[in-house]
Amino acid sequence: MRPGVHVRRAASSDLEDLVDLCLQARAESGAGRQLCAADRGTLHRQLAALASVPDGVVLVATCDGEPAGMVLCRLLRPGMLSDAVVLSLDAVYVAPLHRRRGLGHAMLQAAVEVADAAGAQDVYAAPLPGSRGMQRFLARLGFAPAAAHRVxxxxxxxxxxxxxxxxxxxxxxxxxxxxxxxxxxxxxxxxxxxxxxxxxxxxxxxxxxxxxxxxxxxxxxxxxxx
The missing domain is CATH 1.20.5 (Single alpha-helices involved in coiled-coils or other helix-helix interfaces)
Structure with a gap:
């Protein structure tokens, strides 16, 4: 991790910054409602709910003290269709001005520590179609195709x-x-x-x-x- 880059669990004081990052990601991807809501109040409530549930994980990355990236993920416990714990990465985003500074690696390092502590056997990621940079980044880290999502x-x-x-x-x-x-x-x-x-x-x-x-x-x- 480069100097000045830090990743930690999000606190309630980080929610407004996380809302800003979500809206930036929405505007950049063009995926619209498939990524997140457009209303700040709705996003605030959803992020607060995710951070408050036992299996919800919200990580925020800062670069020189400024909010620069986020990871939204969930621990999926064994259920009817699976007998293993997995970590699902619902969103991984780094703001454009802070890219190529090691934030992506730092955030995934923090996420994999969460997965390891929970006994998760696999880490799943669902990058949005067209996000070639994220696709290449995940491929370099060993993520392999597992399923094709359609909407x-x-x-x-x-x-x-x-x-x-x-x-x-x-x-x-x-x-x-x-x-x-x-x-x-x-x-x-x-x-x-x-x-x-x-x-x-x-x-x-x-x-x-x-x-x-x-x-x-x-x-x-x-x-x-x-």
Whole structure:
């Protein structure tokens, strides 16, 4: 850690500075509500709540006494889908004027100490799409891809689900049409087979009748007397 850089747990007196950092991060990323609220009062209450819960961790970094960065994270305890404790990094941000001074390393060092003390086996990070600098920074520290996150607004998802309903409903009808075509094809095949059998049967009967007639005709060499 460079001289003048310090990382510590945030206190109530740091909340306004943290709100400023959150709003800077929001404006820089362009992610809008996906990152944080735009209202200062809402952000203040949310940060205070995160810092007050047992598994919430709010770290603030200062450079020469000025607020320069923050880490917002949570300890996720074992649950229904996981039997391990993990540390989830919800936000890692360094103000532009204080970058390339070792604040990112210092903040992650403090975060990994929190993870180690809690017995967390893994540290997860979800950098915002487009944050190439953070992506490269995390990759250098050994973070590997673990999952792909996608997001959609509730209203957009409702509209898409409503549009997809007719498509789902038509699938049985399409299958029924295929079954109908197959049944007709089989029926035509049976009719053709019956016609072939009838022709063969008729020809056989004709041959039998012809033979019978020939047997009953008188021999040409016989004579008639009166």
């Amino acid at each position: 959609v607004s509730t209203g957009a998802l409702q509209r898409r689900l409503a549009l997809d309903v007719p498509t789902v409903a038509r699938r049985p009808a399409a299958r029924g049409l295929e079954d109908l075509i197959e049944r007709r094809r089989r029926a035509r095949a049976r009719v053709g087979a019956d016609e072939d059998l009838a022709r063969q049967t008729g020809a056989s009967m004709s041959m039998q009748v012809t033979r019978a007639v020939h047997r009953r005709r008188p021999s040409p060499s016989s004579t008639t007397t009166s």
